Each structure stands twice: as C-alpha cells, then as structure tokens.
Amino acid sequence: MAGPVDPRLLREARPAAAYLVLCVAVGLVTAVLVVLQAELVASAVARAVHGAGPGQVGGAVLALGAVLAARAGLSWLTESLAARTSAAVRARLRRRLLEHVLLLGPQRLARHRAGEVTTLATRGLDALDPWFARYLPQLPLAALVPALVGLRMLVADPLSGLVVAVTVPLVPLFMVLVGLATRERTRRRWRALERLGGHFADALGGLAELRAYGRSRGYADAVREVSERHRRETMGTLRVAFLSSLVLELVATLSVALVAVSIGLRLVHGSVDLETALLVLLLAPEAYLPLRRVGEQYHAAAEGAAALESAFAVLGEPLPEHGDRPAPRPGRIELQDVAVTYEGADGPALEGLSLVVEPGTVLGLVGPSGAGKSTVLGLLLATVRPTRGRVLVDGTDLADVPPDAWRRHVAWVPQRPRLVAGTVAENVALGTTAAAAEVAAAASAAQVDLPLDLVVGERGATLSAGQRRRVALARALLRDAPLLLLDEPSEDLDDATEAQVLAALAAQAGGRTVVLVTHRRAALDLCDAVEVVVPPLATAGSAR
Template structure:
C-alpha cells in the first residue's frame, strides 16, 4: 500500500470528532465561536432554570389560597416575560454568531486548502481526482453551515443545560433528579449507535457525489469524441446510473435520519413520562408540594430537549463532517519543507544533476533512475529517450515539484576548495524554491491557458510586458497570426492544440526576454516544445532557441523531434534499462538513432 493510500485510510478510520481539535487548529474563528457559544449556553441554562422556577411560583401561588388573582403574581409574570424575551435574544445571537463563524471558517478552510494544494504541487495532484477537490472546495465545505448553525450550538447546549438542570433538580427533588440522571445517558448511547451507521452511509454518499461529479466532468470533456464514435447515448445511460446511485445513497441516509429521530423522540418521551408518573404519585400521596412538582415537570423536558435536538441536527451536519474529514486529509498531508537559503540565479551558474532517482507511490520500481548530467551557463542540453522513461519527471524535479528519493541537484561552480569542501555549490533542496522558480521559464508537455486574452496568458510569464514585447514573443513562437486581444476560454478553449502550444512558448520567451533585459539569468525548461507544430513553425522556434543560446540562455530540452536535437550542446539519453549517457549535439542525427 502506498504512503498516500495509507494516510487516506488512516484518516477515514479516524473520522471527525463532534468537536474536532483540527478544526480549532486550522480555523481560529471556530475556537472563538466555541467560546462564545459556551458562554451563550451557560446563560441559556440559567434562563431555563429561572423560567421553570418563575413558572412554578406563578402556578403554585395561583392555586394556593394566599393569592388574590393577578395582583399577587403580576411581578412574577413580568419577570417570566423578561426571561422568555432574553431566551429569544440569546437564540438570535447564537444564530447570528453561528452563521458568521461558519462563513469565516469556510473561507479559512478554502484558503488553507488551496494553499496546501499549491504547496503539494502538481506531482501530488496526479494521484488525486481534481473534480473531487473541486466539489470539496465548493459545495462540500458549504455543507458546514449545518454543522455550525445547528449541530455545534446544540452540542454545547446538550452538555451545559442537562448538567445545570440536573444539579438544580437535586436541591428540589432528589428522586426525580436521579431518574433524569439515569435515563439521560440512554440518548447519547443510541446517538452513538446511530452515528456509526450514519457515518458509513454519509461516506458512501460523499463518494457517490464525487463519482458523479468526476463522471459528469469526464463526459463533458470527452463529448466530441463520444459523439464521433457514437457512444454519447451509452455514456448518458452510464451517467444516469451514477446519478441513480447517488440518489439511492441520499435516500438511505435520510431513512436512517428519520428512524433515528423516531428512536430519540421515543426515548425522551418515555423518560419524561417516567419522571411525571413518579411526581404524580407522590403529589397525590401528599409527599411532594405543588411548586416542586411543577418545577420538576417543567425542567425534565428541558433536560432531554438539547440531546434530542443534537441527534436531529447531527444528520444535517453529516455532509459537512464528511467534507471536513476530506479537507483534513488534504491539510494533514505532509509537505516537503523548502529551503531558506538564497541560491544563485538560474542560468547564471552550473546546474549539476547527480545520480538522480525518483519513485512514485503506486508504481513498482523508480520512474527515473541513475540520471547524471551538467548544464553550464549558455548551454542547451537535450533529454531524449523512450516515452515513460522519466524525462518530464526530471523537469519536475528541476521545478521543485518532485522530491527525489536519492541523488541531488547542485547549483554552483563545483570548484573544490583547499579544505576539501564543495565551495560555492548548494543543493536545490536547500534554497528558497519560490525564489528559484522566478528565474525559470517552462513549457509543459500539456500547456495550460487561462480564460482571458492571448496577451493575458503571455503576460503570465512577464507581467510588465508591453504590447510590443507581447507581439515579439508571439512572433518568436510562430504565433504572430494570433491577435493578442483575442479572448480564449479555460484550457485555451477556442484555440487549436498547436496554437495553445505556441502561446505557451510565447509566454516562456517573454519571461526569458524580461529577465535578460533586467540583467538577470534565466533557465528555459521545454517539454516537447514543438509537438503538434508544422515544420515551418518548428523551424522558427528552433531559430529563436539558437538566438537565446547565443545570448547566453541555458536550456534543458525534452524532445522526440530530430529537428531540435542539433540545437543541443549535449544529448542525454534517459532510460530505465541503463544509466543515461551523454553524447555531443549540434550534429544532424538520423531519426532511427533517436530513441522514440
């Protein structure tokens, strides 16, 4: 079992506690709200006792011979009205605080989730369903409203109010207090049993929702292909089946919720009836006065009410707890710490890769093994090899997205000082990786464009680039036929695959030009930069890469195309079957001699 899977399973077994300390740790607003809710609950408990006491006094005095109508109890009625209004005001304050706290916690968790995803990087996202993360950050965390607005306040009330009521009843009627104290635990016991069954159902419902979202996103993304091959109706049936599965899981969860509510109501009703029978018998026999009897009969339901409502609101919060559990799984995923040292500028120093090995969870054996090479300032090094040999993974290591299992990436001249230590060399893992990335220009194997204009996507590489500089970058990438003001959709929707790649190349070239003009170094990382381009455009891109090399720009190039290999000073052949070898570049190579 992989480390990621093991952590996920451990998180699933642990679950989320009713008041999980991780929630307090990740969202400070929840800690403030818990404190405020505890204070409101204490005041509510006091008002409950005051209301029952005043009501008992009013009733007992009204039926006693000493009272003369309302004249003898009007002040008690006024006090009772004030208590009722105060309870309503506290309930309103609890509701307002709950919604504000819920909004603050959701905002904090979303920000922390996105920050953690950025910290974990693209290599972690490879093993995750992105639609599941999207559902979690949006509608998943929205389900926390039920937890904060209903369940958590009632949970605190269920702790404070029964304890206060039973304590007050001990002084009024010990026998009734014992009856309530002995029957109260029955409700939490049944709530735990119901909760265990509901948790499994809720997890299945959450998984069904994630599968539905994932399947729907896949169908929408692949709809053109499905239409061409006549499989659209089959996928519509499959989507209907997934939707029906989600519906069945939701109804199963609701069925348990309704049955559990019935059980809790029955237990609370029988418990109150047991207290009432004892009080009635003793009242008839003259062993209990009217005031005490009324006080006990009014307080007994108030002791059971918070526990009953906790069980009812638990089901409303179950989706939020399931989403919180998934959020904690992501937030608890360890992040490899970045160094703090200020490293040399990329492209201005020698980059040395020594015996690099990378392993990936879920795959047998390393995805990259035994890689060693150097990239000196102004050099172009090409990585060639069969698909799946780990060339893109190697670029991910240089970008700081992947942490190697062994080996290291060194920056510096590598000159040995007299003391025998490596003089100016520093490991990539020891430097500030964010600062390092500011000096990198990268074109991934599958370029990504954001919704916006072409110029907006080019300026992601150089935010201060002028319109002229944007057009120069587009021309260098063979995309001078594209209008910089052209609006494209997410993932470059509206452009062909070749046009998307050319805009990505222009973005990288704009970054190199901006840093060169500022007198700063830059390292260009290209992963299949001319895949899907015609020979004329490929030649224009190659010509610009020659100009960049002549200007001193260091480049690491991953390619299967023979037209780009002559640009390289060295060609490093990457293979899992043997240690990589280097051979001189800048000479035409027969296509048959280049690994596929």
C-alpha cells in the first residue's frame, strides 16, 4: 500500500471513506473516555484510601460504569460497522475486478494466469477483512489516544508527560522499520499463494490430459514444490511478525516502567499525591496500547494489503479503446488488410487478411493449424483487436463500437466449449432468461441426447467431447443472434451425429450470417463461400 490507508481504496469504495471518518470520530470519543476512566478510577481509589464513605465514592463508581458501558458500546459499533463495510467494499471490489477482467478480454488478460486471478478474486479480497475489522479502526486510536493521554499526563505530572512524549515516538519508529522489513516478505508470500492457486487451478483443469499422458505425478510434484515455497514464505513472515511484536512490547513495557519507577519514588518522598500518581500510572499503559495494537494488527492486515495491490494492478490494466457509436446489426462484414500480432509473440498471428461476408450467408474458414482461423473469429467477436487494418460492419468500424453492445448480436461456439457445474438445461440457458420450452427446442435442434435435468460436472467433466460441443451449440442457437460464429462445430462427432447436427444447423441458419471454422468436408458443403487462411509466414495475405 502507498500508506496506512491507500487512497485508491477510498476512490474505489465509497463506504470505506465514510467508515474512515467514523473511525476518526470513534477514536476521538474513545480517547476522551480513556482519560475520563483513569480520572474516575484514580479519584475513587484515592478517596477510599483517605477514608471517604460509600456516598462520596458512589458517584465516581456510577460514572465509571457509564464510561465502561460507553467504551463497550463504541467497540461493538465499530466491529459491527467494520463487518458491514468490509463486506460491502469486498463485494464492490470483486464486482469491479470481474467487470474489468471481462472488459479486458482474453488478448490483454493473457498476461495474468487464470488461477491467479481466481485466487485474487476469492481468497485475496477476503483477506481485506482483517484490514477493515481490526487494522483500520486502530489507526485513529493510535493517533488520538497517545496525544490526548500524553497531554493529560503532562498537565498532571510534567516529568511523566515528558517521558511519554520522548518514548511514544519510538514505537511508530520501530513499526516503520518492521513494516519495511515485512512488506517485501508479505508480497513474496502473496505471490507464492497466487502461484499456488494458479498451479492448482491448472492441475484441476487439465487433470484428464495429465493422466492421459502420464504427467500427473510430475505435475503433483510441481504443485508440492510451490506449496512448500508458500509454506516457507508464510513461516518467514510469521517469524518476523513475532519478533516485531516482541520489540514493540519491549519498548512499551520499558517506557511504562520508567514512568512507574519515577512516579513511585516521588510518591514515597511525598512530592506527588496519591491521586496524581494513580492517574499517571493508569494513563501510561493507555498511551502505548493503541500503538502496540496497530503493530499487532498490521501483520494480520498485511496479506490484505498485498492482495489489494494485486487487485489494483489488474484494475490498472488499460482497457481496449473503443468509440461509443451504436452497435450495428450484423450486415455486410468486411475485413480490410487486417493484421494481428499478440503481445509477446515472435511474429504475427494474422497478416494482410481481407475478406467479405455477405449478410445471410455461410462462410467457411479453412487452413492449416496456426494459420489464424480462430483469430478471425476473435476479430468478429471483438475479443481481439487488429494491429493493423479494420473490421467493418455495414461500414461501421468495430473499433468505434462498445464491444459489449456488439456481442449482443453475436453467438459463439468455441473450439473447446466451457460448461459449468449444473444441469444440462442450465448450461444451455446460460446468460439468458429463456423459457423451458425454448431451452428444450434449442437442445433438440443441436441433437443434445441428454436429459435436460442431468447434472454435469465442472467444465462438463462427466460428458464426452461431442456432448459438450452439442450443448454449446444449443446455447448458441438459443441466443437467436444474427451472427453465428462456430469453431469446429462438428469436431468430435461421429458421421451420423455430424449429419444430424449439420442438418439442424442448416435449418437454423436461415437469415443468419454464419462464419464457421472447419476441417470437415460435410461442414464445408453448408457454406456459400470458403476462405482459405494461409499462415502469415507463407504469404502476406490469404487466398481463396
């Protein structure tokens, strides 16, 4: 974080700003109550020692009870608001993070591992709870209570007040030194946790492939190594945290001991009265207590601070620039001398491609693997931005249109469809509010030979590749979008099922513009035109 309170957090989360103001107000009231409590205890004890009766002490005792109740009430109020504010801010940041990730698109998001982003959006943002619940409320107390207590001690006994004034700054000084020592350790620990989450997510996602190629044991060793690295970083951070707590406790204890010895000697010699001595002895620990608690809570909140930095790093990724022109309905689509080079790639994925897709026609894209066929679909889906050239829809450049608005007119079946844990019907209707009859019709059109109430595993783990592809095709047909993008729609299907799916696709394609990538002859028979995409190294463009 840039400081005790990151200003970026206040900009992103308005509830945090209001909560911080409330913490300052509560801290001010608490500081007054701390002094008042010490005054009442010292007065009551001194009177009792000097022989005062219950009537003379009773008022102070009742007032003391009211002060204690007020402090308890303020503590409850702070914790209650901390829990609510923490939940609100985490929900807002999580929503902002997910929205930003979606707007970034796969091209710019490629620099972040999916598992790391998942860890950040779940475990990472949850680590903000200690920051809000314990660390943030202590900050105003650490600033206000020592100042007010020290001032009252200076008035009551200048020598004791001077000791506190000299020693109190030592605590934050040591805290700064400890913070500098632990900040990098905490960051390393958080990065280790992100890597662990990324490795684990990758392992779960590719478990079938790892087992098929006999690499599951090797990858398990890699996950174990990353886990061990995270354990070492965690233990190192905890070691520094315990040592720093010892240092802070030692400084505070020695400082209070100096005050106690000084006031005790002077009390024995009669230069200080009992009530003043009691007041100073009661206030001295209170001057250091908030600072010690800040030091303790800093380590509990450090992981949240590191996660927050990672979240702001993702939120700081610049979004692809686009205009605000209304999205046209898919009509005549034209790619003009388009080139695409992905970030970090050695060469272009697409170079000098020009093609035209007439409305209501079916265009097939063929070519060897790596030629850029899926990149063409990405351009039409507006998830990939051309490095050079333009993508026009009825004369409107897609760069001038908000991607979300354009995608409302597009349905897409990727080469590797993603399904979620749930029923087949829920997967078909994903992202829509379609009625059950519409879902059933789309599933029937896509030849989905599964009960709609069948529960499938995460990523469709319980289905075959062909079944997953048909569910994804049903999802695309249900959208009833005027532009349909299909990446290998009949791959993993046997000849009979392929014929049924393609027949259904031909029936559903009427009036729609369809662009499909395929290597299958039967799918090419559906096409009104075929575009051969040639690898960029082979030619500067593409050939028909």
